[in-house]
Amino acid sequence: MDLNSYLIISSILFSLGLFGVITRRNGVAVLMSIELILNAANINFIAFSRFSGMDLSGHIFSLFVIILAAAEAAVALAIILNIFNNFGSINIDDANKMSH
Amino acid sequence: MTGINLIFWFIALMTIISASIVVLSNNLIYSAVSLLFTLLGIAGLYVFLWADFIAITQILIYVGGILVLIIFGIMLTHRITDVTLSQSSNQQMLGGGIILIIFLGLSYMMLNTPWFQDTAVEPQETINQIGYLLMIDYLLPFEVASILLLVALIGAALLSRSSK
Missing domain, CATH: 1.20.5 (Single alpha-helices involved in coiled-coils or other helix-helix interfaces)
Structure with a gap:
């Protein structure tokens, strides 16, 4: 349970999230993959905070990341709902026009 | 000490396996439910890192807020008549190759960098x-x-x- 094991876990999560973002075509699935990436960054913040003398600034940063993730999820889901209403599906390859 | 190690690796394995179900499953509801286990596992990792407040916040905001929002999004963007909430993924081989290279580079960097480390006592x-x-x-x-x-x-x- 040293620093490296946390870093490896978070880089696995980051890679999985990036893989989801570039391969999935469903808007909600892309959003879930983005949440994975944000959580991977959060694990890094907390792990570095724990292993560098318990400096709690890392905790504050991860709190702000969680706040931003909440705001981002709300706005992104509103946009996805609009895409669904305008295009009839949430395949993000179809949504390549600003209007329909 | 070995018991704690066992629990840690169990939580880490659960997090990673459910995260891979999130990105690989063809059923969106399965993805959302395994995202729940991923987020809970990450909260468990925070507990191992002595971050009690962040762990509780993670459960409250992610599991209680964002995940419910995502499930609402899935429900609202699929017609009730759709039997399967399936979705397709494109170019998984190419994407997987690129991501594998990125992951290998990332872990090489992480394991070979001399990070600043300092000991600390566990806070109350x-x-x-x-x-x-x-x-x-x-x-x-x-x-x-x-x-x-x-x-x-x-x-x-x-x-x-x-x-x-």
Whole structure:
């Protein structure tokens, strides 16, 4: 349970999230993959905070990341709902026009 | 000590396996449910990192808020008559290759960098200190975050209302 094991876990999560973002075509699935990436960054913040003398600034940063993730999820889901209403599906390859 | 190690690796394995179900499953509901286990596992990792407040916040906001929002999004963007909430993925081989290269580079960098490390004693609680930091050192970002949440609230309500 040293620093490296946390870093490896978070880089696995980051890679999985990036893989989801570039391969999935469903808007909600892309959003879930983005949440994975944000959580991977959060694990890094907390792990570095724990292993560098318990400096709690890392905790504050991860709190702000969680706040931003909440705001981002709300706005992104509103946009996805609009895409669904305008295009009839949430395949993000179809949504390549600003209007329909 | 070995018992704690066993629990740690169990939680880490659960997090990673459910995260891979999130990105690989063809059923969106399965993805959302395994995202739940991923987020809970990450909260468990926070407990191992002595971050009690962040772990509780993770469960409250991610599991209680964002995940419910995502499940609402899945339900609202699929017609009830659709039997399967399936979705396709494109070019998994190419994407997987690129991501594998990125992952290998990332882990090589992480394992070979001499990170700054310092020992610390386990604190009784972190909430006290986080409160001081938020109200003294990070007061401006704290207030900006509250404005951001308000703006996101109004923006989401404005975007998702019907066009009439």
